[in-house]
Amino acid sequence: MTDARVTPVVIGIAGGSGSGKTTVVRRLTASLGDAHVSVLEHDRYYRDRSDLRLEERAALNYDHPDSLETDLLVEHVRALRARQAVEAPQYDFARHNRLEASDVIAPRAAIIVEGILIFADKALRELMDVKVFVDADDDTRFIRRLQRDIAERGRTVQSVIDQYLGTVKPMHLEFVEPSKRYADIIVPQGGHNDVAIEMLLTLARGLVARG
Structure with missing residues (x-):
């Protein structure tokens, strides 16, 4: 499982905002073991827009593929597959800006790539051994997003509603939902x-064990 000669298994976890991707990632990480899993969240890779004022940054469309530096994520996944550590960016969601600091992500037996738009990029999809789409109804996803953005990202109820109606829902219909066709699971x-997740965990353990 830790043989440096073995190419890591790359598992993509996609789905709409608030669908439960983080829960699935946590279940996978717990099942495989923290020491054997590297996680790269796509939303670390929002572009640096420090050239704009906070109010201008807040008005940007963060649910369009162009808002993310996906080329850098692709580069990092390729490096991890080659058993090279990477410096993943950090992002401040309250101020809508990339931080100067980064996190060193070490290569491990399994690489989990998570995000709403990860299946929308062909180069990124082609690096994945397993592609998983976490599905949930619109009402559930909106409620979860509302709770998260208020509790963790310092947003107001009205700002979350405005963003959801203005960009989150339209971009979900244009990019996220259609990308479901690329999913293996x-x-x-x-x-x-629990049934579907247990099946996924069994598959992931088998892939990692085979190396």
Whole structure:
């Protein structure tokens, strides 16, 4: 499982905002073991827009593929597959800006790539051994996003609603939902489908064990 000669297994976890992706990632990490898993979240890679004022940054469309530096994520996944550590960017969601600091991500037996738009990029998809789409109904996803953005990102109720109606929902319909066709596995009911998740965990353990 830790043989440096073995190419890591890359598992993509996609799905709409609030679908339960983080829950699935946590279940996978716990099942495989922290020492054997590297996680790269796509939303670390929002472009640096420090050239704009806070109010201008807040008005940007963060749910369009162009808002993310996906080329850098592709570069990092390739490096991890080659057993090279990477410096993943950090992002401040309250101020809508990339930080100067970065996190060193070490190569491990399994690389989990997570994000709403990871299946929308062909180069990124082609690096994945398993592509999982976490599905949930729109109401559930909106409520989860509302709770998260208020509790963790310092947003107001109205700002979350405005962003959801203005960009999140339209971009979900244009980019996220269509990307589901690329998935190898679809997990209905978000992160609470124990049967589907257990099947995924069994598959992931087998892939990592085979190396």
